[in-house]
Amino acid sequence: MRRMLMLVFGALCLAALPAQAGGRTPKPVIEQARGEKCIAEPERMRREHAEMLRHQRDQTVRQGVRGEKASLTECIACHASRASGSVAARREDFCASCHSYAGVKLDCFECHSARPKSERVGTRR
Amino acid sequence: MTDRRHGGDKSTALPRRRFIGAAAALAGVAIAPGLMLFEFARGDAPAKGVSGKVRWGMLIDTTRCANGCTACVDACRRENGLGFGTRPTDAQWIRKVELKEVKSGRTQSAPVMCQHCAHPPCVDVCPTGASFRRADGIVLVDRHTCIGCRYCMMACPYKARSFVHENLTDQKPDVPRGKGTVEACTLCVHRVDRGREPACVEACRAARHEAIVFGDLNDPASTIARRIRERTTLQLRADLRLDTGVRYQGL
Numbered sequence: 051m052r053r054m055l056m057l058v059f060g061a062l063c064l065a066a067l068p069a070q071a072g073g074r075t076p077k078p079v080i081e082q083a084r085g086e087k088c089i090a091e092p093e094r095m096r097r098e099h100a101e102m103l104r105h106q107r108d109q110t111v112r113q114g115v116r117g118e119k120a121s122l123t124e125c126i127a128c129h130a131s132r133a134s135g136s137v138a139a140r141r142e143d144f145c146a147s148c149h150s151y152a153g154v155k156l157d158c159f160e161c162h163s164a165r166p167k168s169e170r171v172g173t174r175r
Numbered sequence: 176m177t178d179r180r181h182g183g184d185k186s187t188a189l190p191r192r193r194f195i196g197a198a199a200a201l202a203g204v205a206i207a208p209g210l211m212l213f214e215f216a217r218g219d220a221p222a223k224g225v226s227g228k229v230r231w232g233m234l235i236d237t238t239r240c241a242n243g244c245t246a247c248v249d250a251c252r253r254e255n256g257l258g259f260g261t262r263p264t265d266a267q268w269i270r271k272v273e274l275k276e277v278k279s280g281r282t283q284s285a286p287v288m289c290q291h292c293a294h295p296p297c298v299d300v301c302p303t304g305a306s307f308r309r310a311d312g313i314v315l316v317d318r319h320t321c322i323g324c325r326y327c328m329m330a331c332p333y334k335a336r337s338f339v340h341e342n343l344t345d346q347k348p349d350v351p352r353g354k355g356t357v358e359a360c361t362l363c364v365h366r367v368d369r370g371r372e373p374a375c376v377e378a379c380r381a382a383r384h385e386a387i388v389f390g391d392l393n394d395p396a397s398t399i400a401r402r403i404r405e406r407t408t409l410q411l412r413a414d415l416r417l418d419t420g421v422r423y424q425g426l
Contacts, residue, residue, distance in 0.1 A: 113310070
């Protein structure tokens, strides 16, 4: 049984290889950010940005702590695309591209504005 | 076999007891400096976030509030991106109420919004803890935890809360809002946290009425505390003893 499973696993690994190397899956597009330096190393940001934002959101909503490092507004200010002015308007935009690649639903922007404060265009309705 | 194992247990019993005693002593030493450090940290670092020493409130002078003027309502809609109140499902955070005494025909008007109670019924009934009262007295909905059950809307005696029925786009960066959650006047918390006044207060002043005073009810030197001390003011539905943060004068 175990040998069988190993074989299946091996076959799956082999099948996955061309997808990675050949580019059947579109890689996330990462546009150069506007700021100079992120609040942490990219490896840490990739893994922990959700935790950082969740921690900060509770502090901001419940205790009124504003202007901290892990701020969604600051993320957007730096990472909004130059073309669309947003982090999630098009599939190539910073948040949307990585989340669609990873297959993780992104629901921040159902409530939060995905545009930097200064670059809001048009009014609602 | 069994004897040997038994003997082994006996030989380790005493050192283990000694070890536990030593560990307890060490822990005692470690706790003491820890406590001291904690005290220092509390004394030196400025406290982050809002303080319970402040109680934000508003005083509405109905003798200055003009009939038909909607400057505060319009400012609220603009500031918070609420739309224009044209559709039945549009949210309403503040409304103008016109009062008429039938006998004399005397009319008065006043804005009514979330009264930011000290004992808010909306917080009592919330099943998820999304409805909460901040330390500085502002009653808010944490829309990250709100499930949209609308119990709070039922519980509020002032009909202050609104439910978002439809998908929204292009929200204000400072005022996130979304479908399926309940919302109400936040006392413009994003402005208050940056040391500014709520948008309705500013708009009322710009319209030259100055009917709304915003300030700290706990600070005896503030304009609002002084005026509440000197004049007769009332709380809406004071019989409910909710200790509202919004007070009315001249009703």
